[in-house]
Amino acid sequence: xxxxxxxxxxxxxxxxxxxxxxxxxxxxxxxxxxxxxxxxxxxxxxxxxxxxxxxxxxxxxxxxxxxxxxxxxxxxxxxxxxxxxxxxxxxxxxxxxxxxxxxxxxxxxxxxxxxxxxxxxxxxxxxxxxxxxxxxxxxxxxxxxxxxxxxxxxxxxxxxxxxxxxxxxxxxxxxxxxxxxxxxxxxxxxxxxxxxxxxxxxxxxxxxxxxxxxxxxxxxxxxxxxxxxxxxxxxxxxxxxxxxxxxxxxxxxxxxxxxxxxxxxxxxxxxxxxxxxxxxxxxxxxxxxxxxxxxxxxxxxxxxxxxxxxxxxxxxxxxxxxxxxxxxxxxxxxxxxxxxxxxxxxxxxxxxxxxxxxxxxxxxxxxxxxxxxxxxxxxxxxxxxxxxxxxxxxxxxxxxxxxxxxxxxxxxxxxxxxxxxxxxxxxxxxxxxxxxxxxxxxxxxxxxxxxxxxxxxxxxxxxxxxxxxxxxxxxxxxxxxxxxxxxxxxxxxxxxxxxxxxxxxxx
Numbered sequence: 395x396x397x398x399x400x401x402x403x404x405x406x407x408x409x410x411x412x413x414x415x416x417x418x419x420x421x422x423x424x425x426x427x428x429x430x431x432x433x434x435x436x437x438x439x440x441x442x443x444x445x446x447x448x449x450x451x452x453x454x455x456x457x458x459x460x461x462x463x464x465x466x467x468x469x470x471x472x473x474x475x476x477x478x479x480x481x482x483x484x485x486x487x488x489x490x491x492x493x494x495x496x497x498x499x500x501x502x503x504x505x506x507x508x509x510x511x512x513x514x515x516x517x518x519x520x521x522x523x524x525x526x527x528x529x530x531x532x533x534x535x536x537x538x539x540x541x542x543x544x545x546x547x548x549x550x551x552x553x554x555x556x557x558x559x560x561x562x563x564x565x566x567x568x569x570x571x572x573x574x575x576x577x578x579x580x581x582x583x584x585x586x587x588x589x590x591x592x593x594x595x596x597x598x599x600x601x602x603x604x605x606x607x608x609x610x611x612x613x614x615x616x617x618x619x620x621x622x623x624x625x626x627x628x629x630x631x632x633x634x635x636x637x638x639x640x641x642x643x644x645x646x647x648x649x650x651x652x653x654x655x656x657x658x659x660x661x662x663x664x665x666x667x668x669x670x671x672x673x674x675x676x677x678x679x680x681x682x683x684x685x686x687x688x689x690x691x692x693x694x695x696x697x698x699x700x701x702x703x704x705x706x707x708x709x710x711x712x713x714x715x716x717x718x719x720x721x722x723x724x725x726x727x728x729x730x731x732x733x734x735x736x737x738x739x740x741x742x743x744x745x746x747x748x749x750x751x752x753x754x755x756x757x758x759x760x761x762x763x764x765x766x767x768x769x770x771x772x773x774x775x776x777x778x779x780x781x782x783x784x785x786x787x788x789x790x791x792x793x794x795x796x797x798x799x800x801x802x803x804x805x806x807x808x809x810x811x812x813x814x815x816x817x818x819x820x821x822x823x824x825x826x827x828x829x830x831x832x833x834x835x836x837x838x839x840x841x842x843x844x845x846x847x848x849x850x851x852x853x854x855x856x857x858x859x860x861x862x863x864x865x866x867x868x869x870x871x872x873x874x875x876x877x878x879x880x881x882x883x884x885x886x887x888x889x890x891x892x893x894x895x896x897x898x899x900x901x
Contacts, residue, residue, distance in 0.1 A: 398481075405483045
């Protein structure tokens with residue numbers, strides 16, 4: 395059984411503070427409470443074996459895909475996020491030692507290198523994946539291009555355990571705890587890692603260690619980016635045999651399957667022409683090189699060369715040109731549009747909103763970046779200007795998708811101007827999210843809402859209970875402090891108590 399180290403917990407704190415806890419959800423306010431009480435939190439987490447730590451069921455929602463349909467994404471309870479990142483820290487560098495070397499350009503994605511609060515301080519590795527594909531395509535006549543179906547949600551936890559131990563026998567205790575911890579997150583299901591935390595990329599690359607070895611042992615050169623695999627040969631018949639052998643190995647050893655929709659055999663020259671050097675890809679690459687991109691964790695295809703643009707007017711013009719062109723594409727380019735939104739957010743380019751909001755439905759697969767961008771540039775004047783647009787969105791039911799509604803409520807709950815609108819106020823009244831109704835109460839200083847709900851504290855779920863404690867900061871001091879002290883003494887969950895302490899000491 396493992397006890398988390400101070401080094402792993404400090405890394406986890408720095409990692410979540412610098413980046414995020416989930417790539418698909420807003421960062422919860424609870425982290426502010428946790429950092430405020432960090433010495434107590436750290437002491438509590440180091441006081442018992444990982445197997446004895448309480449685990450909560452993650453927040454889980456379907457997120458829209460560009461191609462249609464949905465994928466299931468997760469946000470762990472904040473304490474679970476800290477534990478999960480700390481566990482990944484404990485194994486990352488040992489796992490890296492048993493992966494194919496960087497120079498081989500086989501496992502190109504996310505080389506595990508701890509630094510600057512990141513698991514992947516060397517970057518995502520996508521450029522190596524492209525260059526190695528071109529190199530092998532020039533050396534071999536045929537390529538098998540394939541990927542694994544619903545990879546993260548299908549990872550077999552016991553095989554993850556085995557591969558961690560394979561990296562270093564001394565990690566057996568940590569491996570057992572990771573399997574048990576993730577299984578408890580999954581309500582005792584032995585399959586799947588959370589989709590959203592960066593720590594899951596560490597787990598995914600761990601699982602791929604023996605799969606890379608299997609393909610190499612078959613005698614075929616290959617290169618890989620996460621679960622996107624390209625295998626090369628001078629014989630189409632040999633590639634068919636490799637395809638069958640890989641299918642069988644994945645099923646028998648990992649209970650994984652290859653996606654039939656994303657698997658095909660090509661002549662290498664045709665593959666390079668259609669997938670790497672077609673006019674769309676060439677234009678896309680040119681656009682990327684005009685952007686300054688920073689996100690080492692996203693799994694979109696973002697790692698490229700760039701030029702640094704210091705002139706804000708030039709940045710705005712370039713971003714508007716790119717987004718106009720993106721809107722002409724038949725399918726939204728996730729990596730490109732996310733990079734545009736992040737650059738627009740960095741430079742507070744307001745005019746991009748004029749392209750995003752009228753085409754809102756098209757941008758729902760990148761709703762997290764849309765909402766973060768709007769939150770960064772918004773002020774009362776813009777909120778007033780956008781109010782009729784948000785009204786129309788609500789009336790057209792563009793926020794019916796769970797995660798889209800979640801993000802838009804998160805954004806609108808912070809604006810007094812938007813919350814004054816009758817349609818938006820009714821939208822919040824029907825909200826399934828108690829958390830965002832509590833946030834709106836703080837923004838509008840709706841003391842009646844807090845008083846209406848405070849007697850229900852013990853009957854609320856984890857997220858809801860903490861949201862009500864947070865909303866108590868708008869109560870008068872002689873009402874707030876006694877209620878929070880009572881909550882601190884009666885609540886069972888340590889995180890509830892830390893949240894109450896934080897509000898009491900900072901309101």
